[in-house]
Amino acid sequence: MQEGLYYFWGVLPEMDHLLYEKLKMIQQYYFSAQENISFTKGLNECLDILKSYYNNHNVLGVIFFIDSCSDMEYFEIKNEIQKSLDHKEFMMPFNVQAQSCNSIVSLEIWIDDYAEKTEYLTIDDTRYTRSTSPLGKSIWGIGISSKKQHLQLVDQIEFAFETVHQILKNEGLDFADIVRQWNYVPNIINIQTIDGKSLQNYQVFNEIRQKYYSTNVFIDGFPAATGIGTRNGNFGLDFFAIKSNSSIHKVGLSNPKQQDAYEYHQKFLVGDASKGQTKKTPLFERAKILDTKEGITAFISGTASIIGEETIGIGDIECQTEITINNIHELISKMDNYQKKQFTYLRAYIKNEHHFEIVKSICEANFPNVSISYLQADICRENLLVEIEGAALIRL
Secondary structure, X not given: OEEEEEEOOOOOOOOOHHHHHHHOOEEEXXXXXXXXXXXXHHHHHHHHHHHHHHHHOOEEXXXXXXXXXXXXXXXXXXXXXXXXXXXXXXXXXXXXXXXXXXXXXXXXXXXXXXXXXXXXXXXXOEEEEEEEEOOEEEEEEEEEOOOOOOOOHHHHHHXXXXXXXXXXXXXXXXXXXXXXXXXXXXOOOOEEEEOOEEEEHHHHHHHHHHHHHOOOXXXXXXXXXXXXXXXXXXXXXXXXXXXOEOOEEEEEEOOOOEOOHHHOOHHHOOEOOOOOOOOOOOOOEOEEEEEOOOOEEEEEEEEOOEEEOEEOOOOOHHHHHHHHHHXXXXXXXXXXXXOEEEEEEEEEEEOOHHHXXXXXXXXXXXXXXXXXXXXXXXXXXXXXXXXXXEEEEXXX
């Protein structure tokens, strides 16, 4: 089994104890059940770990990664997980994603021991978390997804965004307050013909995202985001939102070697527009930083082997992995005036399972002593083989 503790806002080994305590805020714990065991046994292993953290930490939410072969099996597994959580009275929001790893089930637990108060709330039967800390109020939506089966993709995405809108409105926030967003799109690169139009699933998502974002003013830039494929189940969305205030400042980052995604040329957007002639571009920043007096946290969006707007290393997994990592380093290198930089969380999505060991070898060589989770998932372009996201802690 694999396990590790990832720190979004802390913890560098060389830091003194006082600074450690100030930065030990939002953390992510990853656990992968033993290989070659039944799902029930693997789930019980995950739940035992969750119980330990639930009893000793402020849990913000959890994500389960599973291996399913059909929508029917996915929803059966998801229902089993929810029943198990409810039975143990774990009321935090949760997500279940059909993105397999080497284990039949793995788990990510998000905690914030710096929080003064953690509340689990619901709106229209959707769970979310309100966390209050010295930095202010943050909202965590994890597993925002319709429970109805057999919905059209457009209805799945509309449900998720409308639910997020209602949660944010209820908390006095809006889409411009989102710092980090994860978008899980079923069969992301598939194209369907609807009313005479060829609509790619990823592009359908981009059209709806822009519809909801267009009602807000993004003074601090768009959220950092990942748009990634899932094998089964409905469209799902996770997000973390917090307002800028006297203690925290938010800034979007660009990579000089990559075109900002929201400025992509139409030829890189696949299929037809849902309405009109112009396809909507992906609205996200290459990274989003939270600047506090203790240091800076950089939330790095899903990053792939793209230079300018072009895919580099088509068919070459080693080349694509190295270019992806170079792009991540390029973002962080913009902060060369800061002496201490530490990657604190990485998640690699790999299109083909037989590439796992190659990607793992390259990542471990480039990110020593950083725990990395490896998941199988389709990427948003057919010619992309790998995508990597993460976070880094930066201080003077």
